[in-house]
Amino acid sequence: MRSILIANPKGGSGKSTLSTHLAAWFAWQEETVMLGDIDSQQSSRHWLSLRPLESPQILGWDLDEDQKARPPKGTGIAVLDSPAGLHGKRLKQALMRVDHVVIPVLPSAFDMWASAAFFEELAEVKAIRREEISVAVVGMRVNPRTQxxxxxxxxxKQYDLPLLTCIRETQLYVQSIQRGLTLFDLPASRTKQDRIQWQPLLDWLVSNKRQQRHAI
Ligand SMILES: Nc1ncnc2c1ncn2[C@@H]1O[C@H](COP(=O)(O)OP(=O)(O)OP(=O)(O)O)[C@@H](O)[C@H]1O
Ligand SMILES: [Mg+2]
Structure with a gap:
């Protein structure tokens, strides 16, 4: 079992978009996927309630904020969406049971400044310093080759964190999310360019498999 925390204390950075897409991609790989939502907005939870029955199944995972992030037995992949403002004790609790942290960052000064404090907080976490938890960044709503x-x-470059990929801005994300879907549930012919953008992140998560911390 592996757990992936999607986190960035800056609101609207793309956490729920990233969480739902990763959950759907792993579900298409026939993994038993749990999507947990420690965000009181319950965006991922709401999305899951709209998911069509014929789409690859993703199981909801009920978490309350003070609980340790321990997914149920039998889970292959647990994806954990998190709220804006996650830091301190609640961040530490969420990190206790995860193997990977993926940080979506928008390419704007406000978002980068807010992320910097978060990167610094993560750098102090023992399990991250010991490389028991791997951390990477994904650029969200970034159009490549722009300033x-x-x-x-x-x-x-100031941080020891890989920028795995940049996900472009497109209404395909907005439209698919409101139907309980992701780009991975749309025909490959419509989403070819976007799937290519996701691939480095998916490869990173798959190749980091052996680093899993917790066997259930
Ligand atoms: N690549 C994209 N292209 C276009 N719109 C996007 C893209 N990624 C995210 N969005 C939109 O940006 C908004 C914020 O994204 P999302 O809800 O995933 O962020 P969040 O970090 O979960 O927000 P919060 O901090 O409020 O939980 C949403 O309306 C979402 O549909
Ligand atoms: Mg969200």
């Missing part, structure tokens, strides 16, 4: 894409790349 802002370059600014994001330059900003991340």
């Amino acid at each position: 802002s894409a370059q600014q994001l790349t330059d900003f991340l």
Whole structure:
């Protein structure tokens, strides 16, 4: 079993979009996927309630904020969506049972500044320093070859964190989410360009498999 925490204390950075897409991709790989939501907005939970029955199944995982993030037995992959403002004790609790942290960052100054404090907080976490938890960044709503894409790349050079990929801005995300779907549930012919953008993140998660911390 592996757990992936999607986190960035900055609101609207793309956590729920990333969480739902990862859950759907792993479900398409025939993994038993749990999608947990420690966000009181329950965006991922709501999305899951809209998911068509014929789509690959993703199980909901009830978490209350003070609980340790321990998914039920039999889970292959647990994806944990988190709220804006996650830090301190609640962040530490969420990190207790995860193997990977994926941080979505928008290419804007406000978002980068807010993320910097978060990166610094993560760098102090023992399990991260010992590389028991792997951490990576994904640029969200970044159109490649723009100045802002370059600014994001330059900003991340100060930190020891890989920028795995950049996900472009497209209404396909907005439209599919409101139907309980993701781009991975749409025909491959409509989403070819976008699937290519996700691939480095998926490869990173798959190749980090052996680093899993917890066997259930
Ligand atoms: N690549 C994209 N292209 C277009 N719109 C996007 C993209 N990614 C996210 N969005 C939109 O941006 C908004 C914020 O995304 P999302 O809800 O995933 O962020 P969040 O970090 O979960 O927010 P919160 O902090 O409020 O939980 C949503 O309306 C979402 O549909
Ligand atoms: Mg959210």
